[in-house]
Amino acid sequence: MELLSPAGNLQKLKYAISFGANAVYTAGKDFGLRAKSENLSKAELEKAVEFCHKKNKKIYVTVNIFAHNSDLEKLPSYLKFLQKINVDAIIVSDPAVFLTARENAPELPIHISTQANVISWKSAEFWKMQGAKRIILARELTFSEIKDIREKIPDIELEMFIHGSMCVSYSGRCFLSSFLNARSANSGYCTQPCRWEYQLIEKSRPNEFFRIEEDKYGSYILNSKDLCLINRLPEINKIGIDSVKIEGRMKSLYYVANVTRIYKEALQDAGSDISSQKMKIFNDELNKISHRHYTEAFFDKFDSTATQYYDSSTYIRDYQFIGEIVKTKNNSVFISSRAKFQLGDEIEFIFPNRKEDFLWKVNNIFNDEGIPISSTKPNTVVKIEPDQKIPSHGIIRKKISDK
Ligand code: SF4
Structure with a gap:
């Protein structure tokens, strides 16, 4: 397949x-x-x-x-x-x-x-x-x-x-987004109103919101x-x-x-x-x-x-995407950083072949001038020197929840 x-x-x-x-x-x-x-x-x-x-x-x-x-x-x-x-x-x-x-x-x-x-x-x-x-x-x-x-x-x-x-x-048969937001799903502009949290208001009490409940569940009915x-x-x-x-x-x-x-x-x-x-x-x-x-x-x-999931429409997110490897040279790894990581963090490198993945406790970071720094800023390129040689093409993630 x-x-x-x-x-x-x-x-x-x-x-x-x-x-x-x-x-x-x-x-x-x-x-x-x-x-x-x-x-x-x-x-x-x-x-x-x-x-x-x-x-x-x-x-x-x-x-x-x-x-x-x-x-x-x-x-x-x-x-x-x-x-x-x-x-x-x-x-x-x-x-x-x-x-x-x-x-x-x-x-x-x-x-x-x-x-x-x-x-x-x-x-x-x-x-x-x-x-x-x-x-x-x-x-x-x-x-x-x-x-x-x-x-x-x-x-x-x-x-x-x-x-x-x-x-x-x-x-292809949904008009919710067209109807509620004038953005047609069938033209590629869906704003996902099916995932909004709906509440009820009574006309003369515009600031009072009544929860819509279906038995024990919440209100994400769609x-x-x-x-x-x-x-x-x-x-x-x-x-x-x-x-x-x-x-x-x-x-x-x-x-x-x-x-x-x-x-x-x-x-x-x-x-x-x-x-x-x-x-x-x-x-x-x-x-x-x-x-x-x-x-x-x-x-x-x-x-x-x-x-359907009635309790919430928020994403379950236990790991954060923090960067991608843009180049390796000897034991140096150059990373395009997407989110902050710092000395002491455990970060995980993932590769096309899962068996090459590895976890590393960050003990060095250098900025683009080779000066040691303690943490990264998003959208910058930094260098790290993990204690092993790694493939030149991979992604880095960090655990953000204790689950
Ligand atoms: S994501 Fe939701 S609002 Fe958008 S087309 Fe699908 S069901 Fe309709």
Whole structure:
């Protein structure tokens, strides 16, 4: 199975590839959802394609907005550009975009976005008949439904989400953000109002807030947990899914790198049962990224109450991403610092190969002039000299909670 990782910008794309992704998905500045993600300029897209192909990896570009008439004007030239630079596929949800791609960039393979809500084999057959190469299945399917689609339509590629944020609504059918904030989720501007804390006010008492409670729970009535199917990979592997996808183009490069390497390792083992000891390590690592409570969502049965978390929408964050290694020279390690660390802290280096990770108690830090300092400032480059040689490409994190 292909492991497909998110690439919100060029740097995250490079981390996704070097930490084990077989393919990445990204977006240009226009026409891809996740407008708040940085996304790639045309020049960056060209560089990204060149980078991926040199490494023998694939790159897919999202063009999955639901287009209004005015969006259609610039679309043909953008699609021709994507075809010219040889992206491996575009990700599309709107039939208008699909047709425009067929007419203007017929060589471009098309993947049907999860936004198109393919939830039955007949819908998959429909898109196959239109010439789609791959279906990205809706997240709202059970495993047995996915298996059924695979068996009934064997000759189209199937992709499914295995990790990341979920929506309380079917993707592509939510108007909460448009309605409450005039920012359309279907144009890439979702402000996630499903995760806000709602309270009740009575018209004549505008400053009094009444808590909305559902029996013993709080008021986050629309807040979904995060998907995590690491424990189910062996089952997924058996039914002939072509690609498994990690959500998160807006997440940090630490998230992209760590989730990618853990699923990569799990996929290498997924041909047989993964030992419980190994599974524990994988789960522990996935708990070290910022996340909401995890769920296997609809994998076993369609039970929407199991996917919601009513108490809070805040992230669980036990570790902090504090920097990335930008260069090593002999035993010196140059770090681009993202958050403060100081003498005496225990920091952890993580690498594409998990077995190379190591923990170090900071006993020296130097600024860019080689002068010893006691702590780092974010967005500066510092040098450290740990007592061992380490790989030149890695990420540094620090534990911030005692759990
Ligand atoms: S408001 Fe929530 S449910 Fe709706 S599209 Fe945004 S994230 Fe998804």
